[in-house]
Amino acid sequence: MQESIPIPACFTGDKSSDDPSGLKSGQSAVMSVYQAMIAGLSRYVTIIWCKNLMAHCLWILIDTGGNEQQYTCKVDLKPWHFWNKKGFKYFEVAGNKIEVFWDLRTAKFSGGPEPHGEFYVAITCDNEVVLLLGELKKEAYRKTGSRPSLVDALLLSKKENVFGKRCFVTKAKFDDRGKEHDIVIESSISVAKDPEIWISVDGIVLVHVKTLCWKFRGNDTVLVDSVPVQVFWDVHDWIFSPGSGHALFVFQPGSPPENTGSDSSFSSSSGSIQGYCLILYAWKME
Structure with a gap:
């Protein structure tokens, strides 16, 4: 059974x-x-x-x-x-x-x-x-x-569900032969008037987003050991529905496709990510 x-x-x-x-x-x-x-x-x-x-x-x-x-x-x-x-x-x-x-x-x-x-x-x-x-x-x-x-x-894909107050930690590989990397996401949403987030890989801040009230969804491409990695974030619920939702972070190896337009940010409901990716659901604990 x-x-x-x-x-x-x-x-x-x-x-x-x-x-x-x-x-x-x-x-x-x-x-x-x-x-x-x-x-x-x-x-x-x-x-x-x-x-x-x-x-x-x-x-x-x-x-x-x-x-x-x-x-x-x-x-x-x-x-x-x-x-x-x-x-x-x-x-x-x-x-x-x-x-x-x-x-x-x-x-x-x-x-x-x-x-x-x-x-x-x-x-x-x-x-x-x-x-x-x-x-x-x-x-x-x-x-x-x-x-x-x-x-x-x-x-094909990895999804992780993590909890924290200001810091969220995970590990990931971005290619088959590469090493496992430490990923840390930190936020000042609970303590700052103008909240920010920092996304670090192996102790190095690769993404720093200010004025999250305006940039609660977005994307960037960074290099991790010479491998391009697309990073998407959606912290809408952290900003506008505190205590009732999660933030979404996506890490996808590879360069972004050409001619994606001026806005290629990822929404948690868009389903626009294709190929291998790490999807992180971050739940804030009060």
């Missing part, structure tokens, strides 16, 4: 169907969507890490590629059950056996729900590792007894 995934309302874009109270109580979440070759077909694999005061969970969802129900696997990472941080599960997708292996016993976390080192999560099918997360690759291949897939999984 398939379990339903409590995807945060801000990830679905449907505020009417989901009660955001879970978000306001402090549930942080990271959702990554990959494209992987599984049983001869290219399928979407969604990885969701969720954490609040009572639970810490990993969800794995595999799209069937049709109108059938999506297949899900849930792993409860309860801090008082050390044994549950290493394990194995299996299920079927369209008649094909899918195996999930994980080892999070030494995983490093930086306050969020997603680990950033010393772990692995491996998904296998037909003796191939179709998706591998984490740095412990040798241990993963040895444990699964499977070979690497002939087609590497492709990360």
Whole structure:
């Protein structure tokens, strides 16, 4: 029997169907969507890490590629059950056996729900590792007894739900071979008459926006290790609906397309971003 995934309302874009109270109580979440070759077909694999005061969970969802129900696997990472941080599960997708292996016993976390080192999560099918997360690759291949897939999984998008008062922190890679970067967003909305925001990468301020009451939506292109990255922001709810909404920040590697016109800013409802991107939903805590 398939379990339903409590995807945060801000990830679905449907505020009417989901009660955001879970978000306001402090549930942080990271959702990554990959494209992987599984049983001869290219399928979407969604990885969701969720954490609040009572639970810490990993969800794995595999799209069937049709109108059938999506297949899900849930792993409860309860801090008082050390044994549950290493394990194995299996299920079927369209008649094909899918195996999930994980080892999070030494995983490093930086306050969020997603680990950033010393772990692995491996998904296998037909003796191939179709998706591998984490740095412990040798241990993963040895444990699964499977070979690497002939087609590497492709990360399509990453969405993150974070909370803070004036500072919001995350990590991201902007190319496959590059390092993971520290991203920090700071705001003076709560303490300044003329609010500002600063967006830093690896400790260097790359975007500084003043007079946010007029520039609450906008975009800029910056260089991170010689890689152009488009940065979009929408802090409308921070300015005009304090305490009831989130700000939206989008980081998309690549140069902006030509002839975009004088205003290429991104609205949370426009859906105008295409290609790989990091989407950050920032919720201010009073």
